[in-house]
Amino acid sequence: MSRERGRDNSRPKNSRPPRRRAERAKPPVEDPARTAALETLRAVRERDAYANLVLPGMLRRHRVSGRDTALATELAYGACRARGLLDAVIADCSDRPLERIDPLLLDALRLGTYQLLRTRIPGHAAVGATVELVRTNSGSRLAGFANAVLRRVGERTEAEWVSRLAPDPDEDPVGHAAFRHAHPRWIARAFADALGGTAELDAALAADDERPAVHLAARPGEISADELAAVTGGDPAPYSPYGVHLEAGSGDPGQLEAVREGFAAVQDEGSQLAALALTHPEIEGSDTRWLDLCAGPGGKANLLGALVTLDGGTLDAVEQAEHRAELVTSATQGLSVTVRVADGRDFGAPDSYDRVLVDAPCTGLGALRRRPESRWRRGPEDVEELVRLQRELLRAALTVTRPGGVVAYVVCSPHPEETTGVVNDVLRQTDARELDARACFPGVPDLGEGPFVQLWPHRHGTDAMFCALLRV
Numbered sequence: 001m002s003r004e005r006g007r008d009n010s011r012p013k014n015s016r017p018p019r020r021r022a023e024r025a026k027p028p029v030e031d032p033a034r035t036a037a038l039e040t041l042r043a044v045r046e047r048d049a050y051a052n053l054v055l056p057g058m059l060r061r062h063r064v065s066g067r068d069t070a071l072a073t074e075l076a077y078g079a080c081r082a083r084g085l086l087d088a089v090i091a092d093c094s095d096r097p098l099e100r101i102d103p104l105l106l107d108a109l110r111l112g113t114y115q116l117l118r119t120r121i122p123g124h125a126a127v128g129a130t131v132e133l134v135r136t137n138s139g140s141r142l143a144g145f146a147n148a149v150l151r152r153v154g155e156r157t158e159a160e161w162v163s164r165l166a167p168d169p170d171e172d173p174v175g176h177a178a179f180r181h182a183h184p185r186w187i188a189r190a191f192a193d194a195l196g197g198t199a200e201l202d203a204a205l206a207a208d209d210e211r212p213a214v215h216l217a218a219r220p221g222e223i224s225a226d227e228l229a230a231v232t233g234g235d236p237a238p239y240s241p242y243g244v245h246l247e248a249g250s251g252d253p254g255q256l257e258a259v260r261e262g263f264a265a266v267q268d269e270g271s272q273l274a275a276l277a278l279t280h281p282e283i284e285g286s287d288t289r290w291l292d293l294c295a296g297p298g299g300k301a302n303l304l305g306a307l308v309t310l311d312g313g314t315l316d317a318v319e320q321a322e323h324r325a326e327l328v329t330s331a332t333q334g335l336s337v338t339v340r341v342a343d344g345r346d347f348g349a350p351d352s353y354d355r356v357l358v359d360a361p362c363t364g365l366g367a368l369r370r371r372p373e374s375r376w377r378r379g380p381e382d383v384e385e386l387v388r389l390q391r392e393l394l395r396a397a398l399t400v401t402r403p404g405g406v407v408a409y410v411v412c413s414p415h416p417e418e419t420t421g422v423v424n425d426v427l428r429q430t431d432a433r434e435l436d437a438r439a440c441f442p443g444v445p446d447l448g449e450g451p452f453v454q455l456w457p458h459r460h461g462t463d464a465m466f467c468a469l470l471r472v
């Protein structure tokens with residue numbers, strides 16, 4: 001501010017140069033953290049990029065370091081997650097509809113509103129820095145608009161905005177929770193349905209805003225969880241016998257020696273538990289031919305492949321997408337695993353597998369905490385098509401499993417249509433019967449009434465994995 005005033009005073013009265021020249025003369029604003037955050041939002045919007053994949057490049061490009069890295073990350077991820085709430089507030093403070101606001105300006109307003117409502121950055125600093133960001137990227141005219149909008153945003157706290165704009169919690173508890181926790185309503189509705197009511201809904205939605213700890217899986221036969229914890233500085237996981245938890249923000253786990261050497265893999269503990277559940281039910285007779293019907297990128301194939309290899313058996317890993325099949329090949333190096341690029345619904349298999357995993361493509365609503373923008377990217381219209389594919393894959397799995405064998409149906413989603421809906425539909429059309437999957441998650445609390453298992457971030461600290469076990 002004072003810089004601008006000084007410059008104005010140095011000019012004779014009424015002799016302002018034309019605006020364009022004044023802009024050109026202005027030194028570039030140095031705010032690499034907010035610039036990196038803004039460019040991340042832009043990439044997410046324009047290129048459907050994943051914020052967590054593009055941000056590191058933006059940080060490098062703008063030479064963001066030290067505490068600024070944490071600021072850029074917080075602003076970029078936070079503004080992606082809270083988009084619905086931020087947009088509702090911005091719309092209320094703007095004299096024009098959001099669709100008529102320049103998209104890059106809207107991204108900057110989201111960053112500014114996020115700072116005002118959800119950070120401890122003082123209001124005047126949040127407004128000032130965002131207005132400068134807009135001036136640098138979009139020019140002085142839009143900076144004036146940004147200033148006016150953000151000053152109105154800053155007149156209320158987040159809680160005050162929620163009580164002004166959210167649906168009445170008594171009349172519409174799901175809509176209220178969705179607004180308050182910045183989730184699309186259809187997702188909050190699905191969570192409430194899966195939880196059997198709204199008592200835990202706030203906790204379930206809030207968990208999607210938490211930064212998850214990194215989970216590692218020790219490869220069975222190579223290293224124990226205790227050894228892995230010792231060499232990585234982590235802690236043995238509470239439920240998975242192969243799991244290790246690292247503190248959130250403890251660096252790139254891909255660079256850990258144990259991961260680079262293939263003794264361990266980065267894998268959510270819930271994903272480990274769902275894969276391990278397949279191995280628990282007793283089966284009579286042979287138990288050497290296992291199948292992973294949707295294997296890419298290979299997290300569960302690695303765990304199952306290691307276990308079946310130790311027992312002298314084999315795992316066939318089917319994956320439709322060639323590049324993901326390559327990831328399975330590299331994840332399962334050294335194991336008795338055969339990778340096939342094929343459609344799991346029809347890959348010409350003999351009907352003789354003992355254990356089959358169907359880790360079906362899904363909405364991914366169980367892993368929203370991992371991808372800041374993902375809750376706003378999918379729509380309820382995606383569910384129907386996925387459900388059709390999920391049913392077909394589960395039916396195919398049952399047909400290639402031998403009598404007495406076991407199938408695990410797994411999705412990383414709590415959406416009832418993708419979980420109980422799919423399994424119950426298929427059960428009605430086949431002779432398979434469900435097992436009580438809870439018995440195959442030893443030591444895991446709060447698993448409800450069964451027979452299926454639904455894990456939750458707010459209950460278990462895992463992704464919201466669903467698992468059903470069916471006996472053929």
Ligand SMILES: C[S@@+](CC[C@H](N)C(=O)[O-])C[C@H]1O[C@@H](n2cnc3c(N)ncnc32)[C@H](O)[C@@H]1O
Binds near residue numbers: 324343345
């Ligand atoms: C949820 S992911 C599986 C994750 C994997 N099991 C893991 O733990 O790393 C689902 C996978 O199924 C693959 N897929 C989708 N349609 C398929 C089909 N018809 N047949 C086989 N694989 C399919 C997708 O490409 C995706 O890699």
